[in-house]
Amino acid sequence: MNTAKPKAIAHDWFSKTLAGTLLGFTLSIGCAGLFNALAGDMPLGVRGQLAMWLTAPVWKGALSGVYFFRDGKRAWAWLGGANLLVFGLLAALRLG
């Protein structure tokens, strides 16, 4: 059981919002790319549409959830890490 007093949460409105907007957007494009790569046997026309529809929930989900981070720096670090992971996977899939 954690009895230590939890640290205060920094509001960092601007920093968190910016992280959610920018990194959330790139993350959504990365997720669309992953979907596109994994659903390769679907015709391009509909695969591209589904990938495009995926961007809105990922982007808005990231932007909505970003205020759960304890401060702005963590928001940038975690979302940046998620971006690296997604785009890394995408690069690996393309090379492999």
Add this chain to the structure above:
Amino acid sequence: MRSEFIRIYKSVHTWTGIVAGMALFIAFYAGAITLFKEPLARWATPPSATHGTAVPLDQAPNLIAQTLRDHPAAAKDFRLHLKAAEHLPSGLAWQVLEAGADDHDHSSARHFVATLDTGGVARVEAAHPSRLAEFIDTLHRVVGLPVDTDPNRWIMGIIAALYAVALVSGVIVLLPSLVKDLFALRVGRNLKRMWLDAHNVVGIVSLPFHVVMALTAVVFAYHDGFYFIQDKLIHDGKWATAFSSGGAPAKAPPRDPAAMRPPAELLASAQDFSPSFQATSLQYLNVTGPRAAVRVWGHDPTAHSPRFVGGFVAIDPYSGKIMNVDFLPGRQSLPNAIVSSFFALHFGTFGGTPVQWMYFLLGLAGAWLFYSGNLLWVETRRIKAARDDDGSHYPPAQRRDARWMAAATVGICLGAVCGISLTIVAAKWLHGRVDDLNAWHQVLYYAVFFGALAWAFGIGAARAAIHLLRLAAVFTFAIPLTSLLAWLLPSLGMWTHGSAATLGVDATALAGGLGFVWLARATTRRAMQGSTDSVWSIRREKS
């Protein structure tokens, strides 16, 4: 969850809600009406010799051949309407778009219709369809702005993004009391409690509807940009080349449209392919070119449709072969059906008329969600009279931000309501009396809208709310009264159609007018008898 997160998300909810709420009110009120865009277009269309009946199918080939011979420009894209309705031509229709116009903005298009006279000779004339329903749809699509252009859609996209964040944050704030307060609507002396319940029950119960609206609206605003970036980063430019219309063989000789299969045969192919499909129109595309296609548009009552006006099966008009069923309701591949469901869930294009009414009411409930959110904001910032006030003091002055927010809420929301009703009424009164009726629709709407806003700030929210609700009632009652008057006094030069759809417009407006009367009376009661320490009170005597 730590209460600190709740507080943070409460701030997020408050700010996103305040910024986006009033724009969303307009989007939802106009959107609810847009559900009945077709009945409204029919209501607003004057009787005409070239509209209102369907051309017999066996005469259609003759009409098509003559029209294409005399007007080759129509071959690119024309429509044969199969159903009779007041706003649909008895024959073919096509538009000529102005070069460089935004492809979402059809306001500059010139419309033509071709009909057969009794001697079997095609007559082509310019048509001037009422843009009333289109204008209300535009208000819906770009949150109250006048035209559907790129910059306006970007603004709408920002509002939609704020709306999505407001939904998530609202749910987070509500989580601790979600189960305990589900379905609660406690009417009583605690006004904040009442508005909170009234707001929450709509927000929580219809959350899936709102999540769909928020996310689809973000996509509708930004899809061009998403596709562009996606093409560069993901599809390596294949997307653009796959869907560009270039690359057609340059020197193919024009085909003779007289060799096309007659419409009856194309319809039979569609019917064979999907017996539950009900066709409403045939859209002929590039019929003299190598990639001629006819889209048989219609609905399938058992399935969801990919577009507001339905779905289609594409048929080769020269061979009668089915070319494409990606947009045919009920016959799509799973991925296509999933993509279509996003559109269908935004437009309510499944389940027919009952679902249109469900969406209408859920849309109005959504408008109320945003309105009540602002009421709650104002109520939270209320400065109450001292508890031990023995009645010898004047009520305390209310905060300026609360007074202004109340005035803005009343002015913008009720201004949009009044403006829409008046602009609908104008479709009949001004027809034939002004040169450019479609411009008048805009002028009237914005005159009422800004007038209401100025009035609300000028005399304060409490009085303005009463006046504007009464005005909304008057303007909305004027819709069925105009139809009644037109029927009683034909010399006025107006019209009343007898179709159920158009009478439904009048009946709905009558019910809406009664609703505004009821709201106006409740608002008056609040202003006269409610607590004096409120922006909504007009009593200024000692409490």
Add this chain to the structure above:
Amino acid sequence: MDRNVILGLLLAAAGCASVYLASPNQRWRVAPWPAWPARAAGALLLAAGLIVLLQVLRPAAGSFVFVHWLMLLLVLFPYLGALRGARQGTG
């Protein structure tokens, strides 16, 4: 409109009413219906409604109709309760 669609909507509406009346926050009656029996009955009615709808509508369309009908009714029911309360006593 298909008769089965009407039947499915009516069954689902009865199910919603039953679920609403089982809630301690209901305002239609002086006391709520016994919670678990009413909820179970509500769930059965809702399931029956959905099954009937899916007889005449394809799975996607049928479930969309069902969900939107539920949302609409469960928004309206508390408001009807509040109206009734306002008319009878406090208002």
